[in-house]
Amino acid sequence: MVANLLDKIYDPHQVEDKWYHYWEELGYFRADENSEQKAYSIVIPPPNVTGVLHIGHALNNTLQDILVRFKRMKGYNVLWMPGTDHAGIATQNVVEKQLLEEGLDRHALGREKFIERVWEWKRQSGGTIISQLKKLGASCDWSRERFTMDEGLSEAVKEVFIRLYQEGLIYRSHYIINWCPRCQTALSDLEVEHQEEPGKLYHLKYPFKESDRFVIVATTRPETMFGDTAVAVNPEDERYQSWIGEKIILPVVHREIPIIADHYVDVEFGTGCLKITPAHDFNDFEIGLHHHLEQIKVIDEVGRMNKNAGPYDGLDRFECRRQVVEDFERDGVLLRVEDYPHMVGHCYRCKTIVEPNLSLQWFVKTKPLAESAIESVREGRTRIIPEMWEKTYFDWMENIRDWCISRQIWWGHRIPAWYCGQCEEVIVSKEMPASCPACASNRLIPETDVLDTWFSSALWPFSTMGWPKETKELKRFYPTSVLVTGFDILFFWVARMMMMGLKFMGDVPFREVYIHGLVRDEKGEKYSKTRGNVVDPLDLIDRFGADALRFTLASLTMPGSDLKLSESRTEGYRHFANKIWNASRFALMNLEHFNINEVPQDTPPEEFNLPDRWIRGRLNQTIRDVEKALDNYQFNEASHVLYQFVWHEFCDWYLELAKLTLYQEKEGKGKALTQQTLLEVLEAILKLLHPFMPFITEEIWQKLPQRIERQSIMVAPFPRPDRQFDDTMATDQMDQIMEVVNAVRRIRGEMNLPPGEQIVALFRTQKEEIEKQLRTNQSFIQLLAMVKEFRVGEHLERPPYSALAVCQDLEIFVPMNRSQMEEEARRLQKEISKLEKENVLVMKKLSNEQFLSKAPPEIVQEVKERAATFYTRREKLEESFKKIKEMIG
RNA sequence: GGGCGGAUAGCUCAGUUGGGAGAGCGCCGGCCUUACAAGCCGGAGGUCGCAGGUUCAAUCCCUGUUCCGCCUACCA
Numbered sequence: 001m002v003a004n005l006l007d008k009i010y011d012p013h014q015v016e017d018k019w020y021h022y023w024e025e026l027g028y029f030r031a032d033e034n035s036e037q038k039a040y041s042i043v044i045p046p047p048n049v050t051g052v053l054h055i056g057h058a059l060n061n062t063l064q065d066i067l068v069r070f071k072r073m074k075g076y077n078v079l080w081m082p083g084t085d086h087a088g089i090a091t092q093n094v095v096e097k098q099l100l101e102e103g104l105d106r107h108a109l110g111r112e113k114f115i116e117r118v119w120e121w122k123r124q125s126g127g128t129i130i131s132q133l134k135k136l137g138a139s140c141d142w143s144r145e146r147f148t149m150d151e152g153l154s155e156a157v158k159e160v161f162i163r164l165y166q167e168g169l170i171y172r173s174h175y176i177i178n179w180c181p182r183c184q185t186a187l188s189d190l191e192v193e194h195q196e197e198p199g200k201l202y203h204l205k206y207p208f209k210e211s212d213r214f215v216i217v218a219t220t221r222p223e224t225m226f227g228d229t230a231v232a233v234n235p236e237d238e239r240y241q242s243w244i245g246e247k248i249i250l251p252v253v254h255r256e257i258p259i260i261a262d263h264y265v266d267v268e269f270g271t272g273c274l275k276i277t278p279a280h281d282f283n284d285f286e287i288g289l290h291h292h293l294e295q296i297k298v299i300d301e302v303g304r305m306n307k308n309a310g311p312y313d314g315l316d317r318f319e320c321r322r323q324v325v326e327d328f329e330r331d332g333v334l335l336r337v338e339d340y341p342h343m344v345g346h347c348y349r350c351k352t353i354v355e356p357n358l359s360l361q362w363f364v365k366t367k368p369l370a371e372s373a374i375e376s377v378r379e380g381r382t383r384i385i386p387e388m389w390e391k392t393y394f395d396w397m398e399n400i401r402d403w404c405i406s407r408q409i410w411w412g413h414r415i416p417a418w419y420c421g422q423c424e425e426v427i428v429s430k431e432m433p434a435s436c437p438a439c440a441s442n443r444l445i446p447e448t449d450v451l452d453t454w455f456s457s458a459l460w461p462f463s464t465m466g467w468p469k470e471t472k473e474l475k476r477f478y479p480t481s482v483l484v485t486g487f488d489i490l491f492f493w494v495a496r497m498m499m500m501g502l503k504f505m506g507d508v509p510f511r512e513v514y515i516h517g518l519v520r521d522e523k524g525e526k527y528s529k530t531r532g533n534v535v536d537p538l539d540l541i542d543r544f545g546a547d548a549l550r551f552t553l554a555s556l557t558m559p560g561s562d563l564k565l566s567e568s569r570t571e572g573y574r575h576f577a578n579k580i581w582n583a584s585r586f587a588l589m590n591l592e593h594f595n596i597n598e599v600p601q602d603t604p605p606e607e608f609n610l611p612d613r614w615i616r617g618r619l620n621q622t623i624r625d626v627e628k629a630l631d632n633y634q635f636n637e638a639s640h641v642l643y644q645f646v647w648h649e650f651c652d653w654y655l656e657l658a659k660l661t662l663y664q665e666k667e668g669k670g671k672a673l674t675q676q677t678l679l680e681v682l683e684a685i686l687k688l689l690h691p692f693m694p695f696i697t698e699e700i701w702q703k704l705p706q707r708i709e710r711q712s713i714m715v716a717p718f719p720r721p722d723r724q725f726d727d728t729m730a731t732d733q734m735d736q737i738m739e740v741v742n743a744v745r746r747i748r749g750e751m752n753l754p755p756g757e758q759i760v761a762l763f764r765t766q767k768e769e770i771e772k773q774l775r776t777n778q779s780f781i782q783l784l785a786m787v788k789e790f791r792v793g794e795h796l797e798r799p800p801y802s803a804l805a806v807c808q809d810l811e812i813f814v815p816m817n818r819s820q821m822e823e824e825a826r827r828l829q830k831e832i833s834k835l836e837k838e839n840v841l842v843m844k845k846l847s848n849e850q851f852l853s854k855a856p857p858e859i860v861q862e863v864k865e866r867a868a869t870f871y872t873r874r875e876k877l878e879e880s881f882k883k884i885k886e887m888i889g
Numbered sequence: 890g891g892g893c894g895g896a897u898a899g900c901u902c903a904g905u906u907g908g909g910a911g912a913g914c915g916c917c918g919g920c921c922u923u924a925c926a927a928g929c930c931g932g933a934g935g936u937c938g939c940a941g942g943u944u945c946a947a948u949c950c951c952u953g954u955u956c957c958g959c960c961u962a963c964c965a
Contacts, residue, residue, distance in 0.1 A: 008925070194961090201965080218965060266964050274965055283963045343962090388893065392960070395892070399962090487960085524901095524958085555913085556902085560894075562959090564901060568914055575927040586924030636903075640912070655924075742931095748919090749931025755920050786922085838909075845908090850945035859908050859946090866909065 010581035012545030031079030049084035053132035082140035156463035181303030201340035218270030412450030458496035461509035517562035547693035620721035743805035758788035
């Protein structure tokens with residue numbers, strides 16, 4: 001028995017971990033910062049350190065791994081920089097939930113102890129996602145793994161913060177921001193998710209101070225009325241011009257507020273009178289600034305009304321709304337209520353409705369940074385793929401607003417600032433200063449806020465490479481070659497990396513950005529826990545193998561669209577893996593006593609037989625197609641090309657044809673050449689597939705007959721086309737064989753001849769050339785079409801009872817019984833009517849003067865030839881049809 | 890409100906310089922043929938959303954339209 005004969009069915013479980021460890025131990029994932037080889041680098045979109053791998057990660061990292069493995073095999077010095085981020089709010093929330101279960105909260109614990117708790121949690125769960133990435137096969141350079149809270153990265157954060165502050169690009173200000181009353185922190189605009197909700201529009205009656213008239217304002221949030229500091233009308237609005245400057249008395253709190261004029265007010269909407277609450281609405285805030293209105297907060301940090309809400313002090317904001325509506329209705333302040341669906345902002349982490357709230361926060365002035373980020377994409381220094389996302393990018397960048405970067409949580413990078421308790425000086429510095437530089441006081445109070453997680457993520461492409469130190473890594477691997485990510489973080493992350501990279505490295509962070517879609521379920525729905533449709537990629541890996549999952553994801557990934565994952569697809573690619581496995585088994589069984597190392601490498605192409613030359617030519621084309629597709633991020637195209645070649649050319653045709661040589665010939669030169677081809681093409685297939693299916697390809701690779709220096713397939717050179725085999729003659733001849741075989745098979749299939757039954761076939765042709773080729777390739781045709789008796793000739797007589805197929809200049813007769821002739825007549829009828837339909841279309845073209853004169857001659861020629869083919873085929877089929885009809889009456 | 894994407898076989902989708910409509914899965918029929926039943930062979934199935942236009946020729950280009958999805962925005 002052959003020692004390395006493989007099992008009949010491929011079992012991923014037995015091989016995946018083994019090879020991953022092997023690669024890792026041999027250091028194949030490591031980038032070399034000293035190498036002079038051309039560099040290729042990718043930084044991973046860092047997942048949340050305490051997270052677990054979801055299907056989106058699986059897609060994102062599969063695509064990166066395909067690129068990275070491909071480039072390594074192409075000889076690049078590849079760096080795939082891995083790591084995780086600290087996910088400030090999310091992680092803090094998780095740990096707070098744990099505390100809650102213990103009946104504690106973070107305040108009871110204190111800041112220092114709490115942070116220690118989070119680190120503890122990070123130590124516990126931080127390895128999970130990394131080990132899951134390894135299951136997927138991700139070939140990251142783990143020796144360089146980074147975490148956004150690492151010392152080095154924290155240093156980079158401080159450095160950036162200080163430099164931006166010194167340049168006036170970071171400032172601290174009282175401003176209205178999005179506030180999450182549950183997380184109790186400020187959020188950036190991006191961290192608010194807007195959702196339409198059924199709401200109500202309440203019409204409130206505010207009395208004038210000096211008369212018994214009143215204005216009617218419309219609002220969706222009546223509870224904010226205690227913070228109103230004006231009512232605005234449009235100065236153009238004829239109805240209200242005389243009111244401008246008059247005073248109003250707010251109900252309940254009896255505060256006096258003015259009627260002001262502002263063009264912002266839409267005359268058409270509601271009553272045309274707009275209540276202004278500068279402390280709780282973004283627009284009102286702006287209007288308030290213009291008119292120097294007082295800003296009165298009525299809602300506190302946890303979403304409760306404060307003392308400014310008078311009798312409603314202490315009520316939850318929504319409870320207060322209910323109460324206010326009830327009271328106002330009773331008191332006649334509420335005139336009217338109508339249904340009014342509107343967009344409401346929610347915290348992206350906990351989904352609580354955010355509260356626009358006035359507070360003192362830190363901001364990045366983004367406009368100046370955005371300019372060069374826009375420019376570099378416009379100039380093509382960074383290319384966004386697919387291009388349509390550039391528009392979205394520009395749109396956002398051009399309308400960018402200042403970025404609120406301070407968060408009132410504990411887990412994150414502490415803002416490096418201190419306040420003088422004496423003179424209120426603000427000091428921004430890496431270390432705590434000994435005393436206030438302004439007044440020399442040593443009563444310095446540290447800032448308690450931390451930075452937005454995305455602030456540190458924005459530095460990721462260079463902070464991970466050692467910045468602000470000038471490292472070899474930066475020199476060699478920055479800018480990175482490509483960033484692979486989903487569109488959902490285009491603004492959050494990509495745009496901000498662009499700004500920071502340009503600002504601090506003086507160059508874009510990546511040459512290309514490849515944006516992939518979202519993974520959805522087979523119905524096109526987003527995966528979500530609440531929907532209960534989540535798939536666990538690890539479960540899929542367990543059931544189908546990592547290779548099948550990877551190939552599925554790659555084959556579903558086309559630029560610009562989401563992908564709908566279905567299990568049947570993954571199952572299909574498990575079958576594909578098995579097909580590769582069995583093709584390799586076949587090869588191994590037929591490579592006994594064959595030693596590739598003893599074969600001359602310079603055999604001229606003519607010495608190989610037709611199938612050998614053909615498959616090598618097809619391999620050339622496949623290599624070119626795969627490379628082209630990968631260069632253009634057409635993952636679906638690349639996988640499709642490979643699937644098609646491996647299954648439908650290599651397995652379906654080549655292996656079957658090779659059997660002729662392998663089975664029948666004794667040891668000899670012809671057999672050795674086919675064995676050589678078999679092995680070399682299989683090796684090339686494995687290498688082409690390796691970026692997509694790393695595990696199975698390595699497993700087989702290691703079982704193939706040993707070449708003198710066979711190493712891991714990971715470091716094998718990517719196949720290159722061998723131009724000697726770009727052989728159109730071989731292609732044409734094989735096309736002919738396939739056409740003939742298919743024609744006979746169709747007869748067999750349609751006439752219900754059992755596949756095992758050997759048949760007689762007659763090939764009649766008037767062309768000597770065709771006759772010659774048929775004779776040359778007779779044995780191939782006989783083998784594949786199961787023809788025991790093969791007759792070729794110009795004047796062959798049509799057997800009285802026979803089925804007919806017509807190929808180009810060739811009639812094929814398969815003798816039948818008389819009883820089968822009715823079936824044959826039906827079959828011919830069907831074929832004829834099909835031809836008829838096509839013929840009509842073609843004739844229509846040819847009878848069109850305009851077409852003949854205006855279409856390119858080669859097209860006209862082509863159509864003419866097609867017409868001729870249709871004509872002769874139909875003629876022959878009809879002739880046969882008539883004869884049969886005569887015979888069977 | 891603005892912007893973007895999609896509509897092709899029963900399902901999921903390819904179709905990149907306009908010239909004979911494809912794949913996978915599913916379905917139907919025949920086969921355990923010594924690599925593979927996770928397989929082999931054959932087959933059926935489409936007015937390419939709708940209406941116009943450009944062109945000798947449109948699934949492809951242009952205009953309009955319907956439906957679906959996404960992003961984005963300050964109409965209370």
